[in-house]
Amino acid sequence: MTPELKEQMRSDISLFAEKIRAFEAGEVDKKAYKGFSGGFGSYAQRNGGNMLRLRMAGGRLTKERLAFLADSIETYSIDRLKLTTCQTIQFHNLNADATIDLMEKALEVGIVTRGGGGDFPRNTMASPLSGIGQEEYFDVLPWAEGAADYLLTLVRDIHMPRKLKVAFSSGPDNITHATFRDLGFVARRDGTFDVYCAGGLGPNPRLGVKVAEKISPADIIACIDAMISVFTQFGNYENRAKARTRYLQDTLGADGLKAEFSKALSSALQTSPKLDVHPEPVTKTSEETISGPRILPQKQPGLYTVSYHPAGGNLPADKPRQLYDTIRDMPQTECRISPDETLYIINLTASEAEKVLAVTSDSAVTPFQHSVSCIGASICQQGVRDSQALLASMLEAVEEAGLPDNALPTVHISGCPSSCGTQQIGTLGFQGGVKKVDGAVQPAYTLLLNGNELQGSEAFGETIGTILQASIPEFIVELGRTAAASGLDFSAWLEKHEDDFRSLASKYLV
Ligand code: SF4
Incomplete structure (x- = not known):
C-alpha cells in the first residue's frame, strides 16, 4: 500500500x-x-x-x-x-x-479493515500453506498480496453491484475454493494460472466457470480489471438478491460469460499494469526431525508447521500473546489463517515446533473437533440460528459418548443461508433455519451431505432434510456410534453404507 x-x-x-x-x-x-x-x-x-x-x-x-x-x-x-x-x-x-x-x-501494521464488508473487493485469499506446502505447484502468496494491494486502490472509487471475493489456490486441495469464487486463480504445474469466475456459496451456490487458461502471473491485474469490467457492465444493480457474480451465469450463460471475459481481458492486457513480485525465499535450515498429529513437514527439509485449531474458530483472547512470546525470536516464523478456521504456525525447526505445540495444547485433534462454524446469530444480526451453540452442544455430546477419534467427520455449520460456515462443502453440513412442527415454529437446521471442495471433485452437499436443533447432538452421537461399530473410519463407512446413513438420518428428519 x-x-x-x-x-x-x-x-x-x-x-x-x-x-x-x-x-x-x-x-x-x-x-x-x-x-x-x-x-x-x-x-x-x-x-x-x-x-x-x-x-x-x-x-x-x-x-x-x-x-x-x-x-x-x-x-x-x-x-x-x-x-x-x-x-x-x-x-x-x-x-x-x-x-x-x-x-x-x-x-x-498493514491490516486494512476498509472494504472488509459491503459491496467491495473482500479479503484476498490464498492457500494458507503457500510457499511451504509439500503438494503445492508453486507459491501463490506474492501474487495474492499483489492482487490485494491493487484491489485496495479501487475500494474508495469502485461501485460494484455486490462484493467481489478473489482467491488463489496453490494446489488441488482448493481450500480457498478458487474454482468457485467470484474470481479465482488456480495454480498449474507449469507456473501459470487457470482463471475461474462467477462461482460462490450462499443461496443458489454455483461452481465457477473457467474463463481463461495458462495466464501468466504477471497478468493477474488484467484479469481483475476484466472481471470488474464484466461485473459492472452486466451485474444486477437493481436486485441485491441477484447481484452476486454467480448470477452472471444465468444472465449471460457460461459461453456468453467466457466471451465477455475474453473480450474484456484482451483489452485489459493492453492497459493494466503487470504484477512484478517474487516469493520470499525460506533460508532457514535444520536437521532435527519431529512428527505428530499436529505437525506438518514442509517442503523445506528440516522445517515444520504446527496446526492449531481452536474450537469453533474462537481464538482464545490470551493466545496471540502466548504465541507472540513463543515465536518472537524464531527466524522467518509466522502464522497463517486457514479458511477452515485453523491457524498454522510455519517455518519451525523441530525444537521450535515443540515449544509451539506446548502453547497450543488446547487445539482440536479429531476431525470432528476441527468442525467449522460461523459466529452465529447470538452475535450476527443477519443470523437465524446460533451455530456456535449447536457446535458446542455437539462437541459436548460426542465427548460424553466417548466415540473413537475417526468416528465422525469435520462438519460445517452456518447460522443462515449466507454460508459463512461453508456448509455446502462439508461431508456433513448444517444450515440454520426454522421448521413449523404442530403449528409451532422450532429452531432447526437443514442437513447437507457429501459436499466436496477438492479441485476436480467439487460438489455442493445434497439437501437431506431438516432436523430440529434439539435433536442434532443425539443424531450425531448415533451416527458416530454406528460408523464406529463397523470398524471403519467415517469416510470409509459412508462410502460403503450411504443407505444406512440415509435411513439413520430419516429417523431425525421433521
Ligand atoms: S452464515 Fe449467517 S449467521 Fe453465520 S455469520 Fe454468516 S450471516 Fe451470520
Whole structure:
C-alpha cells in the first residue's frame, strides 16, 4: 500500500467515526448503519457492541500483526476473537471508541479493515500453506498480496453491484475454493494460472466457470480489471438478491460469460499494469526431525508447521500473546489463517515446533473437533440460528459418548443461508433455519451431505432434510456410534453404507 493510499484510508476513518457515534446516539437506523459500516469492515452486533474484521491477504499473520493483536487485546480488554473462513480475524464486543482506534492502529501494521464488508473487493485469499506446502505447484502468496494491494486502490472509487471475493489456490486441495469464487486463480504445474469466475456459496451456490487458461502471473491485474469490467457492465444493480457474480451465469450463460471475459481481458492486457513480485525465499535450515498429529513437514527439509485449531474458530483472547512470546525470536516464523478456521504456525525447526505445540495444547485433534462454524446469530444480526451453540452442544455430546477419534467427520455449520460456515462443502453440513412442527415454529437446521471442495471433485452437499436443533447432538452421537461399530473410519463407512446413513438420518428428519 502506498503512503498516499494509507493516508487516504486513515483520513476516511473520521467519516466512520461520525457515523458510529450517530448510530450509538440513535440518529441512524440499523439498516442504514450496516450499509455504511460494512464498507469499513465493521458491523453492529445483534445484542450490542461492534465487530471489526481485520483483513490480511492470504491469511498472513506476521509477527508484527500478531503483536498488534496481543497489544490490542490487552489495551482494549477484548474478550472475543474469531478466525473466519475468509482468512480474517474478527474482534468482537468492541465499543465505538475502541472500534475507531483499532481501525486506525491496524493500518500501521498493514491490516486494512476498509472494504472488509459491503459491496467491495473482500479479503484476498490464498492457500494458507503457500510457499511451504509439500503438494503445492508453486507459491501463490506474492501474487495474492499483489492482487490485494491493487484491489485496495479501487475500494474508495469502485461501485460494484455486490462484493467481489478473489482467491488463489496453490494446489488441488482448493481450500480457498478458487474454482468457485467470484474470481479465482488456480495454480498449474507449469507456473501459470487457470482463471475461474462467477462461482460462490450462499443461496443458489454455483461452481465457477473457467474463463481463461495458462495466464501468466504477471497478468493477474488484467484479469481483475476484466472481471470488474464484466461485473459492472452486466451485474444486477437493481436486485441485491441477484447481484452476486454467480448470477452472471444465468444472465449471460457460461459461453456468453467466457466471451465477455475474453473480450474484456484482451483489452485489459493492453492497459493494466503487470504484477512484478517474487516469493520470499525460506533460508532457514535444520536437521532435527519431529512428527505428530499436529505437525506438518514442509517442503523445506528440516522445517515444520504446527496446526492449531481452536474450537469453533474462537481464538482464545490470551493466545496471540502466548504465541507472540513463543515465536518472537524464531527466524522467518509466522502464522497463517486457514479458511477452515485453523491457524498454522510455519517455518519451525523441530525444537521450535515443540515449544509451539506446548502453547497450543488446547487445539482440536479429531476431525470432528476441527468442525467449522460461523459466529452465529447470538452475535450476527443477519443470523437465524446460533451455530456456535449447536457446535458446542455437539462437541459436548460426542465427548460424553466417548466415540473413537475417526468416528465422525469435520462438519460445517452456518447460522443462515449466507454460508459463512461453508456448509455446502462439508461431508456433513448444517444450515440454520426454522421448521413449523404442530403449528409451532422450532429452531432447526437443514442437513447437507457429501459436499466436496477438492479441485476436480467439487460438489455442493445434497439437501437431506431438516432436523430440529434439539435433536442434532443425539443424531450425531448415533451416527458416530454406528460408523464406529463397523470398524471403519467415517469416510470409509459412508462410502460403503450411504443407505444406512440415509435411513439413520430419516429417523431425525421433521
Ligand atoms: S452464515 Fe449467517 S449467521 Fe453465520 S455469520 Fe454468516 S450471516 Fe451470520
